[in-house]
Amino acid sequence: QEQLVESGGGLVQAGDSLRLSCAASGRTFSWYTMGWFRQAPGKEREFVAAITYNGGITYYGDSVKGRFAISRDNAKNSVYLQMNSLKPEDTAVYYCAKGKAALTTTQAMRIPANVGYWGQGTQVTVSS
DSSP states (O other), rough: OOOOOOOEEEEETTTTOOEEEEOOSSSSSGGEEEEEEEEEETTEEEEEEETTTTTEEEEETTTTTTEEEEEEEEEEEEEEEEEEEESSOOOOOEEEEESSSTTTTTTGGGSGGGGEEOOOOOOEEOOO
């Protein structure tokens, strides 16, 4: 059974930075596109970022473009989300996601139906 475990969330002030990590179990991590989503209270789950299996292509949601950066380390079965210039509207539970099929495109990862596995989420709270 695939498991994704996020860490690194917390309470920060506006303008601060935070780095989220996601550790994946299983032996197929390096074959799959990975991504991050977030969900604020009362809102739908929102796509944040995605990265291809080899890290060669990244794709971001409009609200985080230029501030967040996704990366991965296949040797460590891990994917990361560096969040800079955080804003109160970035407050949400952040979820790590693994593509449903190998070679899922980064654009296809925008759609929750194309996610095969979800992490349990980590809370990020940005105070003003």
